[in-house]
Amino acid sequence: DQQVKQNSPSLSVQEGRISILNCDYTNSMFDYFLWYKKYPAEGPTFLISISSIKDKNEDGRFTVFLNKSAKHLSLHIVPSQPGDSAVYFCAAVGYNTDKLIFGTGTRLQVFP
Amino acid sequence: DSGVTQTPKHLITATGQRVTLRCSPRSGDLSVYWYQQSLDQGLQFLIQYYNGEERAKGNILERFSAQQFPDLHSELNLSSLELGDSALYFCASSVLSGSLYNEQFFGPGTRLTVL
Numbered sequence: 001d002q003q004v005k006q007n008s009p010s011l012s013v014q015e016g017r018i019s020i021l022n023c024d025y026t027n028s029m030f031d032y033f034l035w036y037k038k039y040p041a042e043g044p045t046f047l048i049s050i051s052s053i054k055d056k057n058e059d060g061r062f063t064v065f066l067n068k069s070a071k072h073l074s075l076h077i078v079p080s081q082p083g084d085s086a087v088y089f090c091a092a093v094g095y096n097t098d099k100l101i102f103g104t105g106t107r108l109q110v111f112p
Numbered sequence: 113d114s115g116v117t118q119t120p121k122h123l124i125t126a127t128g129q130r131v132t133l134r135c136s137p138r139s140g141d142l143s144v145y146w147y148q149q150s151l152d153q154g155l156q157f158l159i160q161y162y163n164g165e166e167r168a169k170g171n172i173l174e175r176f177s178a179q180q181f182p183d184l185h186s187e188l189n190l191s192s193l194e195l196g197d198s199a200l201y202f203c204a205s206s207v208l209s210g211s212l213y214n215e216q217f218f219g220p221g222t223r224l225t226v227l
């Protein structure tokens with residue numbers, strides 16, 4: 001049972017435009033959400049996170065939006081840059097636990 | 113560089129064999145996590161240790177075991193290997209356990225191929 005889903009396996013965006021990556025979850029007990037970025041031959045790198053009590057968190061070019069009623073979160077990257085090309089994983093954490101529940105990832109390609 | 117090291121980088125072995133994957137956490141981190149990433153799958157949580165003690169268990173097979181040593185490094189032991197165990201195995205570490213904003217830092221992974 002996939003509790004965290006990323007339904008788009010890939011996304012292609014032109015440099016300078018907005019990239020929107022989506023994530024859906026099924027467990028309403030998730031307490032905290034994170035986005036990780038992964039380059040080939042490297043481990044995932046933490047990008048940005050959001051607590052379940054917030055609906056938006058911004059860090060530079062990256063903004064995460066959380067819609068609890070829809071059990072949906074999204075990552076916006078503005079403006080997109082070629083260096084953003086990577087696989088992006090959405091992850092969730094339940095209350096009083098540390099284990100990350102990951103989605104299957106979305107491969108983002110930013111082209112010039 | 114996350115500060116988490118994993119060895120070996122690649123491992124090729126045969127079915128039925130046993131292997132040990134090693135992880136050294138970031139300096140000062142007490143929690144170590146193991147994740148498995150199979151082909152086209154997200155990362156699946158296997159097990160967590162905190163300061164030498166098992167803290168949480170995920171979908172870890174009985175053929176797999178782990179431990180965290182007094183110097184805080186961790187080993188993941190995989191035995192009676194099957195073809196389906198071929199995957200990337202990631203180790204992550206964090207300072208604390210059970211608190212919000214407990215960011216996990218991932219190592220580069222060990223790619224295991226079972227032939």
